[in-house]
Every structure is written in C-alpha cells, then in structure tokens.
C-alpha cells in the first residue's frame with residue numbers, strides 16, 4: 001500500500017469513529033430527552049399545580065414559556081378571556097399565577113397585601129447581575145435587610161421629604177426646558193426628541209437627591225449620563241419576567257455562557273459609576289469648606305453617613321444596603337419616568353384641545369401671569385387638570401405592563417382556592433389599567449375620566465386609580481416623587497410651548513403603546529424614537545424666564561462652587577474615615 005493510500009485509510013477510520021461517537025452522543029441525548037418528556041407528562045418532573053385555578057396550555061418541560069416570550073401581557077389578556085381573570089401557568093419548573101382584572105388585582109394585591117409581599121429570586125438578575133448580592137429595594141425578597149432599606153427609603157421619599165426638596169424639581173425642570181428655548185431661538189429648530197431630554201432630567205434629579213451631585217447633561221456630564229442610561233436600560237432586559245428562560249430551566253444556565261459575560265460586564269460598568277458618585281459625596285462631607293459640605297448635606301448618602309441627623313434607621317444600614325438604596329434611587333425612575341413623560345408629550349402633540357384646556361386651567365389656578373405659574377407649580381401642585389393628564393398617561397401607557405413579580409409569604413384564600421406561601425404572582429397591570437368594567441373607552445387618552453364637571457379631581461380618584469405604580473404593601477415607594485416630577489415638567493411644557501406633530505411624518509409618535517414599543521421582550525415599554533414640534537407660545541415670557549434663569553444659575557454656581565480639597569489639609573479623623581470606607585468599597589467592587 002502506498003503511503004498516500006495508507007494515510008487515507010487511517011483518515012477514514014478516524015473519521016468513522018468520530019462520526020460514531022457523535023451519533024452515540026446525539027442518540028443518548030435524544031433518548032434522555034424522550035425519557036424526560038415522558039416523566040414530565042406523567043407529572044413526575046413537572047411542578048405541582050394549584051387546585052381550583054384554571055391552568056393554561058403548555059408544552060412538556062418548557063410549560064408556557066414559548067408562548068409568552070414577547071408581549072406576554074397580551075397573551076395573558078387572551079387567556080383571561082378564555083379561562084378566567086385569574087389563572088395559573090407553568091413556566092419551566094415553576095407555577096405562576098396571573099391576575100388580569102381591576103378587581104382581582106385589588107383583591108390579591110391590596111386585600112392580601114401582607115401575604116403577597118415578597119419578590120421571587122431569579123437566576124439572571126439576582127445571581128448573575130448582582131453577584132455581590134446588592135440589588136435594588138424593589139427586587140429584594142422580604143427580609144430584615146429589605147425592611148431596613150425600605151424604612152429609610154420610604155422616609156426619604158415620603159410627601160414631606162419631597163415637599164421640602166421641591167426646589168430641586170423646580171430648578172431641574174427649568175434646566176430641562178431652557179436649552180430647548182435657546183436652541184429654538186438660536187437655530188429656529190422646532191422638532192425635538194423628548195425622550196433623552198426627560199431621561200436626563202430624571203437622572204439629574206436622582207443624583208442630587210441621592211448624592212448631592214450636580215450633573216450638567218449639556219456639557220461634560222453628558223457622556224456619563226449616556227453611559228448610565230444605556231447600562232440601566234440594558235439591565236431592564238435582564239430583568240424581563242419571561243424572556244430569560246434560564247430563570248425557569250436551570251439546565252439552560254450551562255448553555256448560555258455568552259449571556260453571563262454580557263451581564264457581568266453590565267455589572268462592572270454599573271459599579272464604576274456607583275462608586276464614583278459615592279466617593280464624590282463622601283469627599284464633600286469631610287471637606288472643611290462650608291460651601292462644599294452645604295452642597296451635599298441634604299442628600300441621602302449624607303444622611304446615612306451621619307452628617308445630617310434626620311431620618312430613621314439611617315445609621316443601621318451597612319455598605320451593601322447603602323449601595324442598594326443608591327442604586328434604587330438612580331435606576332428605579334430613570335426609564336419609567338422618562339418613558340412616561342415622553343409618551344405624555346407625544347400624546348399631546350396629537351391633541352391640541354388637551355393643551356388648550358391645560359393652559360386655561362393653569363391660568364385659572366395661578367392667574368394670567370404665567371411667570372407666577374412657572375415659578376410656583378413645583379411647590380404647590382395646584383392644577384387638577386394637569387394631575388389628570390399625568391394620571392391618564394400612567395394608566396394608558398402602563399410602562400411596566402406586567403408589574404414587578406411577587407412571591408407570597410403566607411397562604412392566600414382566593415374565591416375558594418388556597419394559594420400557598422411561596423407562590424409567584426404576576427400582576428397584569430396592563431389588563432387592570434384597561435379593564436373595560438372600570439375604564440370606559442379604555443384605549444383612548446381621556447384625562448377627564450378622573451375629573452368632575454368642574455375639572456376637579458373626583459374624590460374617588462385621590463387614591464389608587466391605576467396599577468402603574470403597583471399596589472399593596474410593595475407598591476412603588478417613589479410614586480410621589482415621580483408624579484411630582486411629571487406634573488412640574490408638564491406644567492412648564494404647556495406654559496412654554498404649543499406642542500405639535502413634527503414636520504417629518506416619519507417621526508410622528510404612534511399612540512398605541514404596544515405598537516410604539518421597541519422591545520417586546522423587555523420588562524418595560526420603551527418608545528421607538530419620535531419627535532414633537534415645540535413652538536414657543538410667547539417670546540416675551542420666554543425672555544423674562546431666561547433672564548430669571550441666568551441669575552438663578554449664577555446663584556447656584558456660587559453656592560455649589562467646586563473646589564478640590566488637598567489631602568494635606570485633612571484631619572487624621574477624616575483620613576481614617578477615608579481609608580475605612582475605601583477598604584469596604586475595594587472589597588465590594590473587585591475592580592479590574
């Protein structure tokens with residue numbers, strides 16, 4: 001046999017043996033899969049169902065996962081009309097209950113609030129993203145640490161605390177609108193994208209409340225602001241309820257290393273800016289200059305670190321808990337408030353009448369001098385019509401169409417069925433907010449549905465009127481802040497501009513939140529890019545406001561002038577504190 005044919009023969013033999021090995025592995029996998037399916041169909045590996053609640057269609061092993069990957073809330077609405085307003089579904093190894101009507105949500109979330117008060121842990125979010133076990137307050141399961149963080153945050157975000165810091169909202173809403181004036185006056189531009197603008201606003205406000213950090217998103221702060229918005233936005237993808245299959249099928253965790261890498265990169269990027277801000281505040285607090293300390297003394301971190309005595313339990317928080325609270329402040333409203341506000345302005349660009357009534361009602365509350373209205377709206381929230389527009393935006397848009405998931409900590413008795421402790425529950429807030437039994441012409445944008453004939457808020461509308469902030473014991477802690485931010489920004493937009501459709505028909509906002517959504521697999525509705533026309537109503541008013549703004553800005557710059565303190569000037573106590581906190585951060589962050 002020639003050398004060549006010898007090599008060929010060996011090659012064929014080796015090849016055949018590899019083929020056989022592959023075939024045997026594939027065969028083994030197939031047999032195992034069949035065996036697994038058989039066990040599953042016999043109910044041996046499938047999770048136990050809850051007796052007495054309708055169970056929706058599902059596949060072996062996967063359950064309903066393939067059916068609810070995109071726009072799950074619409075599938076739930078479809079199933080609710082077939083099987084009943086509350087049903088159970090199987091997601092991989094879990095059973096989940098879904099509530100789909102105004103009444104059933106009230107019953108399961110409000111009436112049974114004490115039993116329905118924890119959060120389930122998910123692999124993607126709690127293990128991959130938050131390896132250091134620092135997650136937001138809203139995703140922390142019910143526990144001692146949750147109660148400590150919640151108590152501190154509730155105190156910081158209650159009506160009284162926010163009322164005391166209305167000046168921040170006042171200034172930052174002006175900081176949002178004045179650049180639009182300037183751009184409009186200088187370049188004659190009318191068409192603007194409001195989404196990023198409102199995200200910058202929410203971020204700046206959160207940074208001041210949390211760290212006493214003033215960010216100029218027009219200039220040097222923009223790059224960092226974009227980084228934060230992008231990271232937080234990518235993280236909402238990781239938090240999606242039903243599109244991360246590895247959360248429900250542990251076997252898939254072995255098969256998705258790429259996802260793990262992406263998630264750990266997000267975690268590191270997030271850690272970097274959290275540390276930067278925390279360091280900023282800490283440095284300012286030990287500064288000898290009164291001005292430097294004054295700039296940060298009212299913020300949350302200052303309260304925790306003890307320079308400001310106000311607030312309960314603040315000294316009991318450890319570093320992980322402080323980080324969790326700060327993270328919550330930064331991330332919880334960023335997309336939610338920004339997306340809602342952008343949607344609201346997009347709606348108004350379609351509806352001139354709402355703007356005309358809005359302006360009339362603002363004048364009715366504050367008099368014809370609109371400068372007065374501009375200067376006061378952040379402090380007194382007097383105009384019910386504007387409140388109704390904000391409420392209708394929250395209801396109609398329902399930025400989290402399926403609210404944050406819950407886990408029961410006690411048994412719940414629901415219409416003859418026992419829902420055991422440890423069950424995961426989804427609130428279909430989209431369905432609750434569009435329940436035709438409660439909201440007539442439910443898919444239309446009608447602020448008047450919350451008002452009486454005199455355009456005053458209906459008494460029944462002072463309380464829980466929609467589920468966009470959730471409901472019950474774990475309802476959104478930042479709802480008052482978010483509402484006030486949206487109210488003030490909206491008042492000022494209506495005072496300043498006539499809001500029209502943009503010149504480019506391609507950029508007109510789609511009014512249906514479902515069609516407008518660019519990421520049907522994510523936890524939140526995220527509007528596709530759109531523009532609105534913003535035409536200045538009254539140039540004289542704008543000039544007066546700009547004048548006032550320039551002097552306010554000068555005042556602010558004086559108050560918060562940044563001056564770096566030299567290490568050599570620090571007292572030994574200040575240095576010791578620095579080292580102690582730095583050590584903790586190093587241990588926590590493991591920076592590359």
Ligand code: HEM
Pocket residue numbers: 137138139150153157328329330332333334336337340399400403404405467468469470471472473474475476477478479481482
């Ligand atoms: C329009 C803006 C916002 C919307 C639509 C929104 C919506 C929600 C929803 C649906 C929940 C889950 C509630 C539940 O399980 O019943 C939640 C929880 C929470 N939100 Fe918001 N949120 C907004 C803004 C904010 C802001 C600005 C903050 C703080 C700065 C905040 C802080 C929280 C916290 C701490 C929780 C967790 C509450 C807990 O688990 O005890 N939210 N939010």
